[in-house]
Amino acid sequence: MTHADDPNPAKAEARLTAEALGWTPFFEAQLTPADAALLPMRVATVHRARMSAEGAAGPVRLQIAPLTNTADYAVGDWVLVEPETDLLVRRLERQTLIQRRTEGGRVPQLMAANVDTLFIVSSCNDDLNPARLERYLALANEVGTAPVIVLTKADQVADVAPFVAQVIGLQRDLPVVALNANAPEAALTLAPWCGHGQTVALVGSSGVGKSSLLNTLAAKTGAEAQLTGSIREDDARGRHTTTARSLHRIVGGGWVIDTPGIRSLQVSDLSVGLDVLFAEIAELAPACRFRDCTHAHEPGCAVQAAVAAGDLDPARLERWRKLMEENRANTPVATGPRGNKTTKPYGKHR
Known part of the structure; x- marks a missing residue:
């Protein structure tokens, strides 16, 4: 369906500007005179054979050329589209890209693009795992997306302080908020990161309240609301409710990208993410006697x-x-002589 066929007049009246969708000078600088007749749109959903986007007149189903690999697109991408046909012409370069490697996967899985803030969601119960949260923090640090730890189910415990104390020291100047994801006050608590044109993404395990938080931020109720699950009492593991990534408008003027729950997150392809996460170790390392110190057994180790x-x-x-x-x-690492390098699959390198 194109925007011209939208049966909801109220939606047509609520026209969005590109700036409200998150358009910035970074994307404007990529336009050429040949793009003058094209419309910028933001990818809202990506499926195997179809994609949709948000434009100035609301949501549209994109027409994609034959042999287009939708796996090359992420929710949050900016694309240029022919106005008459809704044909996707090209994707603009991303300002940020959150991706991860999966077990046995040859290429990274794209999670979300052009995200300003990553809401790393956990809950005030046995699901809270600081070591797991560090993996998400390293991922956010690497791509330059600001992380915020969001602890849900605060209404189900007598005191949130012990849960906040477990995570507030994971990284310097790390914002940590505890809230009830179902309460309207949650949107006010997170408002500093959800303003006009801002994009946040929700990541975390299944059952921690991401879908509930999405419904609160986007004011979704009834049939529009995302299905919600809960954490099983026997093993503190969550049930999958979100099965695909999607872009939604936040009542306060921003945008939120929902993602499926992640059972495990592998650390890979990081260059600075861990140095930001473990800044106290990175700052001590130059004082070690040996440049390649492992901080395990070497003499003169400042970290030890x-x-x-x-x-x-x-x-x-x-x-x-x-x-x-x-x-x-x-x-993965590049091996071989200069000018003829090949990429070695990831695995243990020697």
Whole structure:
């Protein structure tokens, strides 16, 4: 259906500008005179054989050329579209791209594009796992998306302070908020990151309240509301309710990208993400005697000295070491002579 066929007059009246959709000078600079007749739109859903987008006149189903690989597009992408046919012509370069490698996958899976803030959602119960949250933080740091830890189900515990205390020290200046995802006040709590033209994405395990939070932020009720699940009491694991990524308008003027729950998140392809996450270790490393110090057993190790002095938590150092090794093992490397390099699949490198 094209925007001209929209049966909802109220939707047609609520016309959106490109700026309200998140358009910035970064994307404007990519336009050429040949693009003058094309409309900028934002990808809202991506399926195997179809895609939809949000434009100035509301949602449209994009027409895609034969042999188009929809896996090359992410929710949140900016694309240029022919106004008469809704034919997708080309994708603009992304300002940020959140992606992950999956078990056995040869190429990264695209999760969301052009995201300003990543809401890393967990809950005030046994699902809260600081080590898992560190993986999401490293991912956000790597792509330059600001992370915020959102702890849901705050209304179900007597005191949220112990849960906040577990995560507030995971990274310097890390915003942490605790809330009831179903309460209207949740939208007010998160309003600083959800303003006009801003884009947030929700990530986290199944059952932690992402769909409930989406419904609250986007004021979705009744048939429009996302299905919600819960965490099973026997193993604290969530039930999958969201099965595809999608873009939704936030009442306050921003946009939210919902993502399916993630059971496990592999660390890979990171260059600076871990240094930002473990800034205290990265800052100590230059003072080590050896440039390639592993901070495990070498003499003159400034990091080990900090542990011995009680200035650095040894558990934190152990988690850093684990993630560094995982990143090395999972990141493909280019091998071979200059000018004739090939990419070696990720796995243990020697």
